[in-house]
Amino acid sequence: MSSTESGSRPVVYAVVASTFFVGFGGGVVFPILPNLGEVLGISAFLVGVILSANRWTRLVANAPAGVLVDRIGTRKPFVAGLAIEGAATAGYVVAITSSVPELWFIVARIMWGVGSALVFATAYTITADVSEAGTRGTSMGIVRAGITFGFPAGMVLGGIVSEAYSNVTAFVLAAAFAALASVIAYFIVPETHVDTPDSSVKPWDVETTLPALTVGLVNFGLYFAYIGVLFSTLVLYLDVEAVTLTVSVAGHELDYGAQGTSGLLMAISTLSGAVFTIFGGKISDAVGARMPVLVAFLMTSCAGFVVLTLAPSFHAVVLACALIGAGQGGVGGPLTALLADLTPEDRMGRAMGTNNVFGDVGGGVGPLVSLPFVEIVGFDAMYALSAIVPLLAGVVLVAGIYTYTGSLSPTVEESIV
Template structure:
């Protein structure tokens, strides 16, 4: 029998390796678009297609997981992502590269919907109240770190050995991820009595909606205010690092943000386990996120901007583990797949809407008002979180062991 720690490590390894395919196109496709005859608009559509697909696919994925279990959807999702990455190789040599790239990104989004929903559900299934925060944090870290690793892979390998080599290497790692999962991941989620679950049913319970809306706000500000506008902010303020231009400097600063988020993903979940409660840790990191966006609004030098990126990354990462653990604490086991999907849907909607709202607003009112408005979002998320937890449990800071027992019978 697989031990919980072994299962969690296998999930981390699988999601990390498959994540290469998510990031590998970003340093390659924008520069390759003109050569292949792909317009900038279509390049943007290709890069975003996986997220738009996931918005549609998250809910069916979660429902099917609750009906059929986690093992098969997890392995199948990883394999689909591997096939999608191989599609990039075909696209390079195709007479219609934009169609192949777009189809591959749509396929990637479909596979990732199953991978994300199953990864969190598996972590919840093999955890208890004393380890759930830690396990959710490290699984989230594995999912998150695969993307920047793909960015590095795409840039370094394509420069040294060519674009096709970068895509082939990424596809190889993705296929390796599905092999690891097939060999090591047991079934964790099917009970003896399975209720009928329709794929279009989403979890509309108070915990799922509350956690999902918090996730919506965080991704709206994180992707919309920081990642989507940072290069424009650097160019407007003439801020550089190590002689790099706005693009190179923004890449370095985003790497700092992701690294900070990854460190605090592990720490936030572990702290919530040690305290035996999630809410104080969540509120603390939401305040850290608020401070980061305030610093971003006031940034007039690289040191201040680095500090803002560290704080925003810490706030984003530090909430991830405790937030998913809180959702698992408050959700019956047979609904965890759908609850995770609800959270993913709202997070993807927030991440998709953020750039669409922030970029036009910055042209109209400037950077500072937009960043200041985004600083308020974590505070509003904290109020929403407290209200939802109180309405569900009757306390603003319930103990983990108590709410977990109540939710899981």
């Protein structure tokens, strides 16, 4: 291990810890809000708007966040973004006790979008700054895993704690962990990106190179199918198919409803993704090429949706969620590493911001389309169509990288800009 790599580890681990704890607020609403919609009198479409509001906000905020990072550095936007996400999570508590919950939920999700735009742009840029080419896939995978692990922890918290105690308790706990994330970042994460801050920020100064657009389109497809379709409809699917979990503890049968079961299944999916995020990045470093790993995991995601379409049983749904999560996660580390390989260092913030724009369009369109669409065509047809999305993403990826590099599978050394 080089001294540079050794010195970067505490920074990477601090980023992982911060994004993990703040991620609770991102996942806590998914097992709660779809069912809560009927109780609060919120329509399916408006629930979709609330779930996707953070992504539509990031659609506007991602590019300026990336430019800001390249102009003033990573530390201040990172800490500020975590603090804003913490305040947004606290807003869920206000929403659920308000006479106009839909308004407060939307405000909280918009705040979350602003904060997460800053966090995502900075987290990956910090990692790219402190990692070397030969270990970049592993480092990106570790950071993405930290972000990803926080999401299922929030879903478990939202599903189980809300059923065992109350929805308010789940939201309060998530807000407390988000506050801890800001403290960790403030005291540990240094500036890594610029020596002389430049306050002139141009929101239109984004990355429009072929690698950025190619990686962004792949990100769009993955988030559309994963967050936009699977996570937004799973609790409803389990309810319709009567697929729930019963656990025997000390001779007593514990029955989890659709809400609690969906939280556990989404956690399994995201934990699978987090594990394979690390492995995917590490494998791409070991073989010295990103493309074979990316294509393999895109096919894994496709297989997961096929399983979900064909076999509506609890064990089949567990397998499907694990496969879809593995595919999503396995792509994550190598994909961001590939973008870093093909992007000049001084434009890394812009590139990450552009990539996040595409992902958030996919995640934002997904709930708006999937929730009304499933009422018309049913779950089987919707999940079957979703299986095609990773295949199309693979075609776009291969075509874009071949056009830019002249190789179907460029090595890491050939990709370094």
